[in-house]
Every structure is written in C-alpha cells, then in structure tokens.
Amino acid sequence: MTNLKKNKIKIIAEQFRNSLNFPKVTSKSGAELLFDNDTFTALFRERFGVSYKNKEAFNAAFQAVTEGVGQEITKINSVVSSALLPLLVFYKLYVPKDGLSIKLNAGGESIEFTRAFFEVRNKVIGHPSCVDVALISHDEKTILFLESKLTEMFEDTTTEKEYGSSYKKLYKQTGIRNALKSQGITIAENATNLILQSERPQYIEGIKQSISHLIGLVKGPQDIRDQSEYITAYNSAERLIYAPILFDSTQILNHQADEYTNYYSLYSKVIGDHGKAILDDIQFWAQKSTGKEIIIEHTPLTYQQLAKDNPDWLDSKVKAFYEL
Numbered sequence: 001m002t003n004l005k006k007n008k009i010k011i012i013a014e015q016f017r018n019s020l021n022f023p024k025v026t027s028k029s030g031a032e033l034l035f036d037n038d039t040f041t042a043l044f045r046e047r048f049g050v051s052y053k054n055k056e057a058f059n060a061a062f063q064a065v066t067e068g069v070g071q072e073i074t075k076i077n078s079v080v081s082s083a084l085l086p087l088l089v090f091y092k093l094y095v096p097k098d099g100l101s102i103k104l105n106a107g108g109e110s111i112e113f114t115r116a117f118f119e120v121r122n123k124v125i126g127h128p129s130c131v132d133v134a135l136i137s138h139d140e141k142t143i144l145f146l147e148s149k150l151t152e153m154f155e156d157t158t159t160e161k162e163y164g165s166s167y168k169k170l171y172k173q174t175g176i177r178n179a180l181k182s183q184g185i186t187i188a189e190n191a192t193n194l195i196l197q198s199e200r201p202q203y204i205e206g207i208k209q210s211i212s213h214l215i216g217l218v219k220g221p222q223d224i225r226d227q228s229e230y231i232t233a234y235n236s237a238e239r240l241i242y243a244p245i246l247f248d249s250t251q252i253l254n255h256q257a258d259e260y261t262n263y264y265s266l267y268s269k270v271i272g273d274h275g276k277a278i279l280d281d282i283q284f285w286a287q288k289s290t291g292k293e294i295i296i297e298h299t300p301l302t303y304q305q306l307a308k309d310n311p312d313w314l315d316s317k318v319k320a321f322y323e324l
Contacts, residue, residue, distance in 0.1 A: 027067055044084075049317035054092055061087055061094035064118040082150040085247065086133050088318045089303065090116040093135070101138060102310050107241045107295045110309075112138045117230045120145075122216025125166045129209075129216040133245075134230060141238045146245045146301070147213055153203040153263040160197050161204045167194040170285045175277030176211065179270045203263040206244070210271050211278065213242060217294055218282050240290070243297035248304045252323065264300055272298035 013032040017024065025033045041062045044050070050058045065087050066076055076083045092100060093116035101114045115136035121128035132148040170176065171187055171194055180186065184199035185207070196204050217240050221231045234240075244267055249257040271278065275296030283289050307314060307324035314324060 027063075047317070048088060048321065049315050050091075051315070054315075057093075057095035057097075058091045061091035061116070061118060064094065080151050082148060082152060083132075085150050085303070085322070086146070086148040086245075087118065089306070089314065090118075090133050090135070092313075094118065102135075102306075102313055104135070104144065104301065104306060105309070106144050106243060106297060106301070107142065107239065111142055111144070113144065114138045115233070117227070117233070120227060120230050121222040121224065122213070123219035123222055124212050124215045125164070128222045129212045131213055131216065134233075136233050136237075140233065140236055142241060143233060143237045143239075144241045144243070145213060145217065146243060147206075147209060148245050149206065149263070149300075150247045151249075153206060153259045156205050157201045157203050157259055157262075158198075159201055160195060161208065162191075163194040163196070163208065165193045170215075170281065171196075173281035173285060175274060175281040179274035179278055180207070182273070183266055183270050185270075202266055203259065206263055206267065207270050210242070210244065210267065211282075214279060214294075214296070215282050215286065217242060218279070218286055218288055218290055220290065237292060239293045239295065241295045241297065244300040245306070246300045246302050247322070248302045268299045271296060 010032075017032060022034070023036075025036045027033055038059055041059045044062065045055065045058055065083055075081050076087075078084070090102075093102065093114060096115045101112045103110050103112050105111075113135040117134040117136070118132065119130050120134045121130050131145045133146040135144040135146065137143070168187070171180075177187065180196065183202070185202070185204060186197050188195035188197055196208065198204060221227060221234050223231070246260065246264065249260045253260075275298070279294060279296065303322065303324060307319065318324075
C-alpha cells in the first residue's frame with residue numbers, strides 16, 4: 001500500500017474517531033483502534049482468571065499475538081482458538097521475571113526456559129514463516145521453536161494441497177521427497193505449482209508448515225524493527241530446537257480422535273524419522289548453514305505433558321478450561 005493510500009485511510013479513521021470524541025488509541029503499526037489493549041484484554045483476563053500481578057505480561061503478550069501477520073485478532077475469540085491456547089500457556093514469560101521459568105523436555109534433556117516470544121518471523125520464500133512460540137533458555141544458549149496445534153488437523157485433513165511454484169525445486173530434493181513418500185505423499189510432476197498428493201486423507205499442511213519453519217531456522221529472522229529482541233536472542237543462541245506442540249484430544253473424544261493420532265504419527269514418520277535428510281536438503285537448497293546446532297524433535301510435544309511436568313504453572317481457570 002502506498003503512503004498516499006495510507007494517509008487517506010488515516011484521515012478517514014481520524015474523522016470517524018473525532019465524530020464521537022473517542023480517545024486516540026493506536027496499535028504498534030500505528031493503526032487507530034476503538035479500544036486500547038487493556039480494555040480488550042481485561043475481558044480475557046477476567047474470564048481466565050489472570051491475576052493482577054500478571055496483567056502487564058498478559059497484555060503485552062496478547063498484543064504480540066493479535067497484531068502479528070497471522071491476523072489472529074480475528075480468530076482469538078473462538079472457544080477453540082489455536083492462537084489463544086499458546087498465549088494462555090506461555091504469556092507469563094513474555095515479560096520475564098526473576099525466578100519465573102518453565103521446564104520442557106526437548107533436545108534429549110529437561111530445559112529451563114525463562115522468556116517467550118510469539119509469532120516470530122523467519123525468512124522462507126517470499127512471505128516469512130511465523131512460528132507460534134519461541135522459548136529462550138535460562139542460559140540463552142537454546143531456543144525452542146513451537147508450532148502449536150489444537151484442532152487444525154480436524155479441519156484440514158485432505159488428499160491434496162497446492163503451494164507456490166517457488167517451493168517445487170526444494171521438494172524435489174531426495175531427502176524431502178523420500179520423507180513424504182514414506183507416508184504416501186507424492187509431488188504432482190507436471191504441475192507448475194507444488195502440488196502434494198496423498199493416498200489417504202492426511203494433515204498435509206502441518207508437514208508443509210514444519211518444513212517451512214525449518215527453512216526459517218536455517219535462513220534466520222526477518223530483519224524488522226518489532227522483533228529486534230528476538231533477533232538478538234537468535235544471534236546469541238548456539239542451539240535451535242524445533243517441535244510441534246499438540247493438544248491431545250483423545251481423552252475428550254473418548255479415544256476417537258483419529259485425526260490427532262494420525263497427525264502425531266505423520267509428523268513423527270515424515271519429519272521425525274527423516275529430520276537430518278530434510279535439514280541437509282534445506283541447507284543445500286538455501287546455500288546456507290547457520291553455524292548453530294539444529295535439533296528436530298522426533299515426536300511432537302503435548303500440552304498435557306507440559307502441564308504434568310509443570311503442575312503449578314497454569315492459571316487455575318486455564319487448567320480447568322483445557323482440562324489440563
């Protein structure tokens with residue numbers, strides 16, 4: 001959008017606001033809002049029992065999540081919002097405090113994390129990948145990148161997905177091709193765009209997202225002003241770990257959650273079993289190596305295990321809401 005168009009929109013917004021003498025409230029990007037962050041987030045804080053001492057952290061984390069490129073503000077009001085779940089679980093670490101930490105098993109060990117970033121953007125092809133959560137270890141040597149999933153695998157299980165042509169050369173590399181083929185996913189050879197086809201309905205998008213996030217780990221952060229702290233953390237880190245974190249819906253659905261169990265298995269067998277080969281393909285294709293150790297978790301993490309390992313971490317209403 002040109003500056004001229006932006007200025008016209010700004011004039012219209014100012015006229016609307018002034019007509020009823022609303023106070024001026026702006027987002028991080030400068031867009032005018034009807035309600036300030038505190039007013040809007042107060043509804044969520046009240047409903048989920050966020051204590052006053054955690055108000056600042058929740059408000060700041062809420063803004064980071066809802067003003068990202070994923071336009072999560074339009075989705076976060078859903079009872080099954082995939083943006084809301086990681087926010088409610090990790091918001092306390094967005095504004096770090098002494099003595100506040102959470103432990104997760106990743107990279108073959110239990111790691112203490114003391115800082116969280118939301119919707120971090122890394123370079124991929126054209127548009128960046130937006131990883132839901134990046135957790136920074138206490139010693140600042142490790143970053144755990146988490147792609148959160150709640151009900152996506154129920155909504156988007158299919159036998160075919162189409163993506164841009166710029167991905168096709170990468171996906172034709174032997175490691176990625178074999179990883180996909182191991183679970184019946186093939187590439188439509190004669191199509192201009194990348195078309196992934198499966199022998200049976202599967203959550204193909206989850207696999208594609210994971211590969212894109214791994215590209216982002218190799219290529220590094222988008223150089224933009226509002227993630228300067230994340231860029232500093234990335235540059236300082238010696239080890240990068242990637243994993244999906246899933247909400248295990250088997251208990252709620254009386255063990256009829258085939259879509260969940262199928263995706264858990266799909267990730268493990270495509271990304272987990274072939275992680276090194278996929279990473280080698282990405283580095284060869286991108287002609288880049290980070291100089292950092294990159295670890296790909298073999299199986300997804302789960303929110304249920306996180307809650308079990310950190311029994312006093314979640315707010316009581318959050319714990320009850322998600323039955324964690």
